[in-house]
Amino acid sequence: MARLASARAKIAALRQRFLEQLPERLEQIQALSHQLDMAAPDAALLRELHRLVHNIKGTGRSFGFSALGDLAGEFEDLLTTVLDPEINPPPPDWPVLLERFVQSLVLSISKLCTPTLDGIVPRPQIPELYQSPQMFSAEKETCLVYLCEDDALLLQQLSAQLACFGYQIQTFLSTEALRQAVRERWPDVVLMDIEFPESRCAGTETLQAIRQETGKTPPAVFMSSHDDIQSRLNAVLAGGEAYFHKPVNVMDLVRVMDELSNRSQPEPYRVLIIDDEPDVATYHAILLQEAGMLTAQLSNPAKLRYMLEAFRPDIVLMDIYMPGCNGRDLAKLIRQLPDYVGLPIVYLSSETDRKKLFSAMQVGVEGFLCKPVVPEELIAAVSIRADRMRILRSRMVRDSLTGLLNHTAITQFLENVLANAERQHTELCFVMIDIDHFKQVNDTYGHPMGDQVLLALSRLMQQRLRGSDIVGRYGGEEFAVILSGVSMVEAWKVVDELRRNFGLFKFKTPQGTFSSTFSAGIASCTRHATLTDLREAADRVLYRAKRNGRNQVLVEDVET
Numbered sequence: 170m171a172r173l174a175s176a177r178a179k180i181a182a183l184r185q186r187f188l189e190q191l192p193e194r195l196e197q198i199q200a201l202s203h204q205l206d207m208a209a210p211d212a213a214l215l216r217e218l219h220r221l222v223h224n225i226k227g228t229g230r231s232f233g234f235s236a237l238g239d240l241a242g243e244f245e246d247l248l249t250t251v252l253d254p255e256i257n258p259p260p261p262d263w264p265v266l267l268e269r270f271v272q273s274l275v276l277s278i279s280k281l282c283t284p285t286l287d288g289i290v291p292r293p294q295i296p297e298l299y300q301s302p303q304m305f306s307a308e309k310e311t312c313l314v315y316l317c318e319d320d321a322l323l324l325q326q327l328s329a330q331l332a333c334f335g336y337q338i339q340t341f342l343s344t345e346a347l348r349q350a351v352r353e354r355w356p357d358v359v360l361m362d363i364e365f366p367e368s369r370c371a372g373t374e375t376l377q378a379i380r381q382e383t384g385k386t387p388p389a390v391f392m393s394s395h396d397d398i399q400s401r402l403n404a405v406l407a408g409g410e411a412y413f414h415k416p417v418n419v420m421d422l423v424r425v426m427d428e429l430s431n432r433s434q435p436e437p438y439r440v441l442i443i444d445d446e447p448d449v450a451t452y453h454a455i456l457l458q459e460a461g462m463l464t465a466q467l468s469n470p471a472k473l474r475y476m477l478e479a480f481r482p483d484i485v486l487m488d489i490y491m492p493g494c495n496g497r498d499l500a501k502l503i504r505q506l507p508d509y510v511g512l513p514i515v516y517l518s519s520e521t522d523r524k525k526l527f528s529a530m531q532v533g534v535e536g537f538l539c540k541p542v543v544p545e546e547l548i549a550a551v552s553i554r555a556d557r558m559r560i561l562r563s564r565m566v567r568d569s570l571t572g573l574l575n576h577t578a579i580t581q582f583l584e585n586v587l588a589n590a591e592r593q594h595t596e597l598c599f600v601m602i603d604i605d606h607f608k609q610v611n612d613t614y615g616h617p618m619g620d621q622v623l624l625a626l627s628r629l630m631q632q633r634l635r636g637s638d639i640v641g642r643y644g645g646e647e648f649a650v651i652l653s654g655v656s657m658v659e660a661w662k663v664v665d666e667l668r669r670n671f672g673l674f675k676f677k678t679p680q681g682t683f684s685s686t687f688s689a690g691i692a693s694c695t696r697h698a699t700l701t702d703l704r705e706a707a708d709r710v711l712y713r714a715k716r717n718g719r720n721q722v723l724v725e726d727v728e729t
């Protein structure tokens with residue numbers, strides 16, 4: 170609640186500043202209109218006047234000064250006709266009307282900026298602040314998953330794999346057994362097949378029956394060997410939150426289940442706001458921050474490229490009118506940068522002219538939000554698009570089995586952090602990890618069990634390493650970790666603790682339990698400035714660890 174109060178206070182301060190700046194804006198408008206030669210108006214002057222009036226419209230409405238915003242909106246319409254007479258010619262007496270609008274603005278602004286008798290500036294109509302559900306959601310300790318599948322082998326494999334991710338799994342071979350269990354204890358998530366011996370849609374029917382019996386449905390995820398629309402529709406109608414076509418990718422399943430059980434604490438969405446009015450950008454930033462997002466603001470388009478690279482936004486919100494360039498040009502520029510072809514861009518503007526909007530959208534912009542925007546609408550529009558961007562990006566850079574960065578992505582990261590470490594004269598350690606006798610695990614217990622070992626180590630690394638450490642699957646049973654800002658001794662302590670913890674894992678199989686170990690080699694950028702050198706050094710140390718008997722972590726110093 171304190172955060173909400175502080176956001177309200179910040180918005181109140183922004184409104185106050187807008188009021189304080191109004192006389193200066195008015196002076197600029199008056200000066201420009203006096204400079205205008207009404208017989209042959211200068212286009213640049215007109216455009217600047219249009220921009221100033223447009224900004225008062227958008228900012229005024231955003232901050233709840235609707236009468237002022239509407240007046241500026243009508244003024245803007247007149248200026249638009251003077252600017253583009255071919256599309257819609259201005260009325261013959263436009264110079265008189267223009268002068269009247271300036272006078273009306275003088276009146277309206279002087280009223281707003283003059284305190285009333287009791288010394289209080291009139292309160293604008295302010296939109297209610299959205300209360301982020303994330304602020305109050307508590308993380309669950311363990312998540313109870315009911316897994317219902319009539320294929321006994323698949324049931325056993327999935328259950329073992331999901332257990333590696335810390336879920337409490339109860340398995341059911343029949344829908345009837347599942348219904349009975351739901352009566353006794355309500356699950357956090359139900360994960361179920363759709364086709365069972367008794368019917369092709371027994372899974373969805375069961376969920377509907379549970380709803381009829383209890384009046385509610387548990388969060389449900391369906392898996393099916395059918396991929397037709399009717400099956401998917403049945404799943405949606407039964408209340409399914411997600412649908413997976415078999416064979417199911419466990420990482421996709423885990424991602425959805427983490428979301429459904431509130432266990433995942435995804436990185437906040439990153440929103441870049443481009444607006445030539447810093448206070449309006451700040452206002453929208455505050456609304457988005459309230460919903461748990463990270464924001465960056467840009468008022469100077471010249472710094473766009475730098476900002477895209479440094480901030481890595483999931484979505485860009487931009488104004489249409491800015492000095493020097495407009496949102497359409499800027500959006501086109503972003504689309505022409507190969508790395509940002511898919512970056513969602515949404516206009517946030519008070520422009521209402523459909524033709525202009527359509528033209529502005531044609532450069533591949535995803536959507537349009539009209540100022541003043543309702544906070545919930547802003548948050549929903551941003552979240553939906555940023556989430557989709559995250560999924561697409563993740564597919565490109567993540568390994569599908571473990572969810573860790575793939576080989577290409579970790580190499581790219583290493584290149585970037587290495588350059589950074591060199592610039593900032595900081596340490597960086599590169600670690601190569603390889604599971605011992607992994608072929609034997611596969612040969613003895615089967616490939617799916619081997620996958621579980623890979624998953625377990627991946628999850629352990631994700632849980633135990635710092636958020637700033639970078640973990641990737643380098644290849645088959647080989648992993649790479651980048652530890653920034655640590656010495657080799659510190660890196661050794663971290664990785665050796667991982668090694669000890671991993672050794673404690675017990676993998677259950679029909680033939681009994683077994684545990685697994687890994688070997689690791691650590692090299693430091695203080696000795697190897699190039700990517701290839703660093704990688705080869707870590708590889709050499711890893712090889713030495715294997716030859717020394719495996720199940721150990723070695724650093725370069727010890728090796729040489």
Ligand SMILES: Nc1nc2c(ncn2[C@@H]2O[C@H](COP(=O)(O)OP(=O)(O)OP(=O)(O)O)[C@@H](O)[C@H]2O)c(=O)[nH]1
Nearest residue numbers: 603604605606607608609611616617619620645646
């Ligand atoms: N289950 C499973 N196995 C994989 C995967 N990728 C690679 N492998 C297996 O990993 C094994 C690697 O074996 P080797 O390179 O001979 O090494 P090792 O048996 O781990 O022996 P050391 O590294 O010398 O301790 C091969 O059998 C691969 O088939 C995967 O995604 N899943």
